[in-house]
Amino acid sequence: MVPGAALKDRYKLGRFPLAHKGMGEVWPARDTLLDRPVIVKFVNAALLDADLVRRIRREALLTARLDHPGVPAIHDLGEHDGRPYVVLQKIDGIDLADLIAERSPLPIGWVAAIGAQICGVLLAAARIGLVHRDIKPSNVMLDRSGAVKVLDFGLAAIHDDDRYSRITQTGQSLGTLGYMAPEQVDGGHSDHRTDLYGLGATLFDLLTGQPPFDGATTTTMLRRQMQNPPPRPADLRPDTPTALDDLVHALLSIDPEDRPSSAADVYAVLAPLSQDLPVIPGLLAENVTAVQAYAAIVGRVSQQDRPETASTCGQTEPEVEPEPSVAHGERLYAAGEFRAAARHWRQLAARRARERGEDDPLVFDLRLRAARAHVALGEHDRAIRQFQSLLQDRVRTDGPDHAAVLELRQELAQLIGAPEPPRSSRLASGADR
Structure with a gap:
């Protein structure tokens, strides 16, 4: 693309692209009609074919369908010089992969607050039968207010809807090694518990500064992931609270049946741990109280989604004889x-x-x-x-x-x-x- 190009006489591209990611280029731009910054995502010209065009359109439709403050808004779809593009909300923040690289280890409260907010997005997705299938640090952003945005629904699947259920594998595998659930590795059925596995791997990375599985080769890493017991972050970070350590261990279970039953159960563990949110200099707003309040709003789950036994911050459920x-x-x-x-x-x-x-x-x-x-x-x-x-x-x-x-x-x-x-x-x- 040409820097400064105007799309639809409305979206003016910046001087340099932000990234080249697999299936596309990402450019900063200006919406001249509404006078606001936006992001424009193009299909990579070297990979351009009919399948990829359908895929980027499909991702936009799925993202727009998921109406949640933890998902970037889709502003427009179009084509420029034969290249399809999507116009998205610009997020002023940092992705979790960069946050881990720059600030690891993160405070426990922030790890829990980030995880709780991701749970809110996963619950909204589950209500429409949507499975993201690529939850990982680089697909989650933290903006300056402390709010989480889940990105890149390019691998998502939605149940019982033929328009969205099938995707191609042009230039990209179905997930990311080290974060994709064992059932994805085996080519099996994915459901909401697949995303819970990705959340567990992301929480492990946030806590320890490294992914849960590593190895000199892909084969070694996959063998550890598919055959060894799930790792515990407390082995690398002893100050991890027992409840959080056990949660991550359960989320990384090989068998989906052994993971928590829903994102609401995960939220119930994370929310009470999201109380101590110190300022992260240079990255987040200075007003910690406002950050706590906004994180609680974005990360909330509706009452109908809460498990009957879940405890919320400042509240306890009456104990029931088991x-x-x-x-x-x-x-x-x-x-x-x-x-x-x-x-x-x-x-x-x-x-x-x-x-x-x-x-x-x-x-x-x-x-x-x-x-x-x-x-x-x-x-x-x-x-x-x-x-x-x-x-x-x-x-x-x-x-x-x-x-x-x-x-x-x-x-x-x-x-x-x-x-x-x-x-x-x-x-x-x-x-x-």
Whole structure:
């Protein structure tokens, strides 16, 4: 493009492009009609074809459809000298990748506030069946008021709508290695929990200054991501609160079923941690009180999206005796509904952990029940991962010689040594319920 070119006799390009990113060029521009700065995103001329033209149009339509203050506004669509472009809201801020490079480690309060605001966007997306599929630090910006903007819906999918469901892979893979969920790596089904994985990887990066997985080669990195237990940020940053460490660990679970059930559950953990927001000199507004207020507004979730057990800042929910819920899980298990029982016990364990802490004995018991339910389903690999995670936490809490630890080691050893049942047996046990 020619610097200073006028598009539609309205949008005047700046002197230099801001970036060249895969499928396009990004230019600063001036909307001369409304006298405001904007951003113009062009399709890269070297990659220009019919598929890519459809893709950039599709991204604009999806972004415009998602009406949320945490998503940049789409102002216009057009074509100049045969090159399609999109005109977007200009964000005065910094993307999280640059923020991490310049300011790592970030204060815990800011990590939580940024994550809480991303949750607000993901909840709005989930309400229309939209999955972003590329949540990562470089696709999130923090403006000078402390507000988060989620960018680049070029890889998004929306359920039950053929106009938006398929995308091409011209010049770009379906996600970003290190941040894309295991089901994306395997080419499997993506849903809202796919975005929660990307959020977990982003939070890990914000906390530690590095992505959750690394390796000398792509193969090494993928093997660690797909086979190793999810990492814990507290191993690299000991001042990470236990609730935040456990949340990131859960968000990075290999199996989507082991991640939090929705962005509302994630928000419920992050919001209470978003209280201490010190000024970040040179990047954010000086008025911390205003930053806190605006972050709370943009990051809010509607009451209908909040989980029944979620606590909000300054508020606590009345404690409910968990035993009836434990009994409900037992009834599901007795009826052969092993998957439903496992899911129920995991949710109850998460709730109990928020109320009493991760080291509460009932939390361990509920996690063990859930792991055993996957044994009943014949899902040995998944059960082994859950047993190993539980064993690691019990050793940390009770020491290696505690009776419960020794029993857990024995049960895990028996499970590892047991042959995986044939497919027919798994079906008979309710594996596909």
